[in-house]
Amino acid sequence: MNSHEHIEDDLPLYAMGNLGQSDRQRVEDHLAECSECRRELLQLRGDLALVGLSAMGPAPQVRARQRLLTAISQEPRATTQPKAARWWTLVPSALAFALLIASFVLWQQNDAMRQNLAVLHTQIDRNRADAERARQILSVMTAPDAVRVTLVAANTRPQPQGKVIYSARSGSLVFLANNFASVPPGKAYELWLLPSNGGSPIPAGTFNPDAGGNASVLMPPLPKDTVAKAFAITVEPESGSTTPTMPILLSGGA
Amino acid sequence: MKRIFLASTQPEHGLPDAVVISRICSGDESAMAVLYDRYSRVVYSVALRVLADTGAAEDVLQDVFVQLWRNPAAFDAARGGLMAWLAVITRHRAIDHLRKQRPHEDFSETIIATDATTVSDAERDQALQKVRTIMARMPDDQRSALEMAFFDGLTHTEIAGKTNQPLGTVKTRIRSGLLTLRKAFAA
Numbered sequence: 001m002n003s004h005e006h007i008e009d010d011l012p013l014y015a016m017g018n019l020g021q022s023d024r025q026r027v028e029d030h031l032a033e034c035s036e037c038r039r040e041l042l043q044l045r046g047d048l049a050l051v052g053l054s055a056m057g058p059a060p061q062v063r064a065r066q067r068l069l070t071a072i073s074q075e076p077r078a079t080t081q082p083k084a085a086r087w088w089t090l091v092p093s094a095l096a097f098a099l100l101i102a103s104f105v106l107w108q109q110n111d112a113m114r115q116n117l118a119v120l121h122t123q124i125d126r127n128r129a130d131a132e133r134a135r136q137i138l139s140v141m142t143a144p145d146a147v148r149v150t151l152v153a154a155n156t157r158p159q160p161q162g163k164v165i166y167s168a169r170s171g172s173l174v175f176l177a178n179n180f181a182s183v184p185p186g187k188a189y190e191l192w193l194l195p196s197n198g199g200s201p202i203p204a205g206t207f208n209p210d211a212g213g214n215a216s217v218l219m220p221p222l223p224k225d226t227v228a229k230a231f232a233i234t235v236e237p238e239s240g241s242t243t244p245t246m247p248i249l250l251s252g253g254a
Numbered sequence: 255m256k257r258i259f260l261a262s263t264q265p266e267h268g269l270p271d272a273v274v275i276s277r278i279c280s281g282d283e284s285a286m287a288v289l290y291d292r293y294s295r296v297v298y299s300v301a302l303r304v305l306a307d308t309g310a311a312e313d314v315l316q317d318v319f320v321q322l323w324r325n326p327a328a329f330d331a332a333r334g335g336l337m338a339w340l341a342v343i344t345r346h347r348a349i350d351h352l353r354k355q356r357p358h359e360d361f362s363e364t365i366i367a368t369d370a371t372t373v374s375d376a377e378r379d380q381a382l383q384k385v386r387t388i389m390a391r392m393p394d395d396q397r398s399a400l401e402m403a404f405f406d407g408l409t410h411t412e413i414a415g416k417t418n419q420p421l422g423t424v425k426t427r428i429r430s431g432l433l434t435l436r437k438a439f440a441a
Contacts, residue, residue: 009425012432017346018409045342046334047432050439051404052341053382054389057299064298064312065290071316072286072323116272 007037015044162250164231171224173204175217180209183235190236191217192244196229206240228254271336278326286323296337297344303405304348314348349407388438396431403428
């Protein structure tokens with residue numbers, strides 16, 4: 001009686017939990033030996049889900065939503081750890097489905113990749129928005145027609161002024177200069193980072209002011225995690241120096 | 255066409271199920287609200303179809319979502335779609351309720367293999383509409399036997415007694431109905 005054909009017709013009832021104990025045992029005995037029926041059982045469970053989805057009823061009352069949200073707010077926070085499984089109940093299912101899982105690997109991967117792709121698209125959109133914002137800021141700072149105006153007290157002669165924005169953690173630096181006099185041919189201003197640990201000054205980029213006395217240094221190569229004590233500016237050969245040449249023209253503590 | 259799910263202008267309502275589940279895993283109650291808005295009608299419809307009692311169906315609805323909150327990792331996106339998984343979980347819970355049994359099945363033990371994996375509200379609506387159309391066009395004897403087994407939790411003997419049909423005929427009709435549904439849904 002345990003022939004394949006007999007069992008096939010019992011599988012849907014088994015999947016629904018509608019068989020009596022003896023019939024259930026008979027099906028499970030057969031499943032233990034028949035990979036084709038194990039595969040079919042997995043498929044039948046998917047078919048049964050579709051039957052469930054055919055149920056068409058009204059939406060639950062609005063109060064049910066609040067009831068749920070109130071209930072979960074009083075529950076311990078969910079965790080990512082799966083609930084401890086009763087291992088002895090997992091043994092037969094693990095054995096029964098081990099081979100079936102392999103058969104569905106491609107299908108599973110496709111679905112998982114689809115979900116992951118959607119997540120990645122969300123992240124890409126967010127990164128793209130961030131990058132666009134950064135690009136807009138940089139484009140303003142570096143635009144040839146950008147006007148840089150330093151406001152000082154009335155009747156005060158404009159003085160050379162530099163502003164450094166520096167992040168030690170990422171080694172990122174932005175420097176903006178105003179009211180700088182031009183330097184002789186073959187020379188350039190050079191910005192220096194003076195480390196707080198007393199180490200040698202680190203070159204942080206050279207610059208030549210434009211006709212308006214303005215200049216900028218954006219994201220020069222700097223080591224990460226170097227805490228700055230101060231910044232300073234000297235005049236150096238146009239190609240830059242590895243150590244500052246005195247005198248220091250401007251400086252500021254970090 | 256009347257929309258089955260609540261439409262929303264909030265961006266998080268467009269997030270894939272796997273993302274919402276991961277937020278629930280980290281204890282995000284608002285993610286639970288998103289999932290409820292997305293699937294409460296499906297869950298409630300299944301529970302109400304089984305129990306034919308709004309109060310009991312609401313209890314099962316509550317139970318299914320609270321269980322998901324307690325153990326979101328029970329759902330494995332790699333194994334199938336959340337909507338299909340919830341439909342089966344809800345049916346089992348409702349049948350247990352009907353039989354006045356303690357819930358016998360751990361959520362994490364339910365494995366679903368189905369193509370009914372959806373990402374957007376529109377896809378979900380489309381899948382539901384397709385299933386309902388297929389069921390409506392199924393031969394009456396197949397659909398009736400299938401629904402008595404699935405929604406009423408009747409054994410083949412009980413169905414045979416109600417329909418005055420041989421046991422073998424009942425079993426064959428149930429299986430034939432499922433194969434019809436599988437083939438038509440995949441088409």
